[in-house]
Amino acid sequence: MSVRLARMESVRKLKTIEKESTGIICFIQRLAQCCQSVGTLVIIVSLCLVVIGIGIAKMVMGSLFFHACPAQPLIPIWLIVGAMVSFLYTSASQTSKVAGGEHNNDARYARVIFGVFVSLFTFLWLILGTVWIVQANQHMNTCSSQTLTTMASVEHSGGRNQTINVTSSTAPPSADCNSCDSRLFNFAFGILLTEWSLLVLMLIAGCLLCCSYCCLKIFVS
Structure with missing residues (x-):
């Protein structure tokens, strides 16, 4: 439409x-x-x-997948809260534009202040999501490293060799060795990389705009 x-x-x-x-x-x-x-x-x-x-x-x-990541239960909450904040900010900004108008200075200042607070919260929430996802990844790697899979060759009476997997544990698994659904973890990791990439691109674009504005002021003056 x-x-x-x-x-x-x-x-x-x-x-x-x-x-x-x-x-x-x-x-x-x-x-x-x-x-x-x-x-x-x-x-x-x-x-x-x-x-x-x-x-x-x-x-x-x-x-x-709200209960599918015992290794870090805050990852689904991170996804849901991030989506809700973006939706609320979009709806609130559009509602203030319709109610206050484009040329209302008070409504414009309120939108700017609200946008600054939402941006700060989004940045801090992104940092928290990074910490939680990295912790979940380290936790799962630690649990998986406790189990080693070795290959053994067994000779049958017919003279044919068959390779089988023999699993041996180097250390007993801990009681809090929880896992996380691969679909949820991969999706959250992809969202994390996407948001950090967008943030870096926005910073680069802002720096380029500032440099262009400064160069323009220098040449004009």
């Missing part, structure tokens, strides 16, 4: 540009500006769809 509305808006802008343009050069310039705005709109809509899809997936996986 959003893509269809964006397409209709693009057609309307093209017709307006064609009517208001007085020459081919002016038309090309206005067309380039329109394409830039449409491309920005498509990127924003695509990012919103990706964020919503990831949030729904986190909510579903955290709910389905």
